[in-house]
Amino acid sequence: MADRYLSLSATAPGRFLTRRLGLPQPAALRRWSAEHPSLDGGLLHLTAGTSALDLPPVLARTGLTPASSPPSPSSLAAVVLDATGVRDVDTLAEVHAALHPVVRSVAASGRIVLLGAPLDPEDHHRAAVQQALEGFTRSLGKEIGRGGTVNLVRLTDAAAAESTLRFLLSPKSAYVSGQVIGVGTGAITGPDDWSRPLAGRTALVTGAARGIGAAVAETLARDGARVVVLDVPAAERDARDLAARLGGGATALPLDITAADAGERIAAEVPDGLDALIHNAGVTRDRRLVNMPAERWSSVLDVNLASVLRTTDALLAKGALRPGGRIVATASIAGLAGNAGQTNYGASKAGVAGLVRALAPRALAEHGVTVNAVAPGFIETKMTAAVPLLIREAGRRMNSLAQGGLPVDVAETTAWLAHPASGAVNGQVVRVCGQSLLGA
Ligand SMILES: NC(=O)c1ccc[n+]([C@@H]2O[C@H](COP(=O)([O-])OP(=O)(O)OC[C@H]3O[C@@H](n4cnc5c(N)ncnc54)[C@H](O)[C@@H]3O)[C@@H](O)[C@H]2O)c1
Numbered sequence: 001m002a003d004r005y006l007s008l009s010a011t012a013p014g015r016f017l018t019r020r021l022g023l024p025q026p027a028a029l030r031r032w033s034a035e036h037p038s039l040d041g042g043l044l045h046l047t048a049g050t051s052a053l054d055l056p057p058v059l060a061r062t063g064l065t066p067a068s069s070p071p072s073p074s075s076l077a078a079v080v081l082d083a084t085g086v087r088d089v090d091t092l093a094e095v096h097a098a099l100h101p102v103v104r105s106v107a108a109s110g111r112i113v114l115l116g117a118p119l120d121p122e123d124h125h126r127a128a129v130q131q132a133l134e135g136f137t138r139s140l141g142k143e144i145g146r147g148g149t150v151n152l153v154r155l156t157d158a159a160a161a162e163s164t165l166r167f168l169l170s171p172k173s174a175y176v177s178g179q180v181i182g183v184g185t186g187a188i189t190g191p192d193d194w195s196r197p198l199a200g201r202t203a204l205v206t207g208a209a210r211g212i213g214a215a216v217a218e219t220l221a222r223d224g225a226r227v228v229v230l231d232v233p234a235a236e237r238d239a240r241d242l243a244a245r246l247g248g249g250a251t252a253l254p255l256d257i258t259a260a261d262a263g264e265r266i267a268a269e270v271p272d273g274l275d276a277l278i279h280n281a282g283v284t285r286d287r288r289l290v291n292m293p294a295e296r297w298s299s300v301l302d303v304n305l306a307s308v309l310r311t312t313d314a315l316l317a318k319g320a321l322r323p324g325g326r327i328v329a330t331a332s333i334a335g336l337a338g339n340a341g342q343t344n345y346g347a348s349k350a351g352v353a354g355l356v357r358a359l360a361p362r363a364l365a366e367h368g369v370t371v372n373a374v375a376p377g378f379i380e381t382k383m384t385a386a387v388p389l390l391i392r393e394a395g396r397r398m399n400s401l402a403q404g405g406l407p408v409d410v411a412e413t414t415a416w417l418a419h420p421a422s423g424a425v426n427g428q429v430v431r432v433c434g435q436s437l438l439g440a
Helices: 004-009 012-020 056-060 089-099 124-143 159-168 211-222 233-246 262-269 294-317 333-337 343-367 389-397 407-417
Strands: 042-049 076-085 106-116 149-154 180-182 202-206 226-231 251-254 274-279 321-330 370-376 429-432
Touching: 004 012, 004 389, 042 056, 042 089, 056 159, 076 089, 089 124, 106 124, 106 159, 124 149, 149 159, 159 407, 202 211, 211 226, 211 233, 211 274, 211 407, 226 233, 226 262, 233 251, 251 262, 262 294, 274 294, 294 321, 294 343, 321 343, 321 407, 333 343, 333 370, 333 429, 343 370, 343 429, 370 407, 407 429
Parallel strands: 042 076, 076 106, 106 149, 149 180, 202 226, 202 274, 226 251, 274 321, 321 370, 370 429
Antiparallel strands: none
């Protein structure tokens, strides 16, 4: 179901009309393409407080050229503000002082990335101003406009955050805004070829015959992975067609993920092990609780949560995820904010976030595997095309970018989490929602 308002407001009369009526002004987002893999414009590196990060070598590898100073209007592809040294209200003022003069110079679809320190419970002054960066980030995300995004990364080691910074400073993160992402420490080895980071790796995507899952399969294949396209037997034909299109040894696995032996069947399909397990399959069966029969509850919980728990446990127990492996599960903003008519769905998706946070440290310590989640907002798929018109329109507009995301936006975020250099990103639930007004 095409977003006609987005197309209309991209025309000159449409822009005039929507501005006069005070309606949302969605910008055409700049997404990744092989022809245009980088954002256009310069990169400005600013610092607030005294930082210990060794950032310049990492920023030099993003492919963006350093910006001239002072920057001319709309000349900046990205601004990185290192605020890890912000310790008190006085140094917090340096955040304002650094960004105030340059915000106007950020180009359409530009990026502002703040870098903060992990919150320190031993130092409540520092914790207060570091937490203040979150409110700042989310507020600026709502102001920036013209398809720009604003995110905060908490880190102590710039090298460990390279894959994250490359992602946030690229067109691949077009629909990720207002996020706070924690990056840990640890030796990270980058891939030999950053344009095919998953070469030689095997990824399995559940629910991959269509929608977001198909986009994830395509994006992981683009990045060099051999992909196993898993979907229900009824979707076998689409799954086989997609695997044939992907090439690179991709195969289809017709399997209902709720089958009790799904983990064993997957392990048998990939005898040499998996490098990425993407839990994407999901269903909705909406009804208000008062009208919801037990079957609607259990079918949603079984696909969206119980099968994720079962197959994850089975594959980890069998050692089917190789060290350096990645698990990426699919939550939803409905699980973070709640949604009328979706007590079953909201519960299942909040459960996914709980699974990720609890399992992540153990999976990394015991198996060398990271566990993260993407939490999509309103994404244009068959699932959301079935939503009634008015609710669909509200879903599209109620975010800072005033439009729905595309399946590829979730796919690019998944590919960043599945990246071999993303080993210090663990236990994160990253929203791909254009900074939806729903939920924190
Ligand atoms: N579209 C959105 O706006 C949105 C928002 C938040 C979260 N999500 C989540 O993203 C994921 C993908 O959503 P989508 O919009 O692409 O949905 P979709 O309905 O278009 O595709 C889901 C796919 O999962 C498959 N599937 C369902 N049950 C399965 C099972 N038991 N075993 C194997 N495969 C099964 C379906 O056959 C289908 O191919 C889901 O987990 C969904 O909850 C979507």
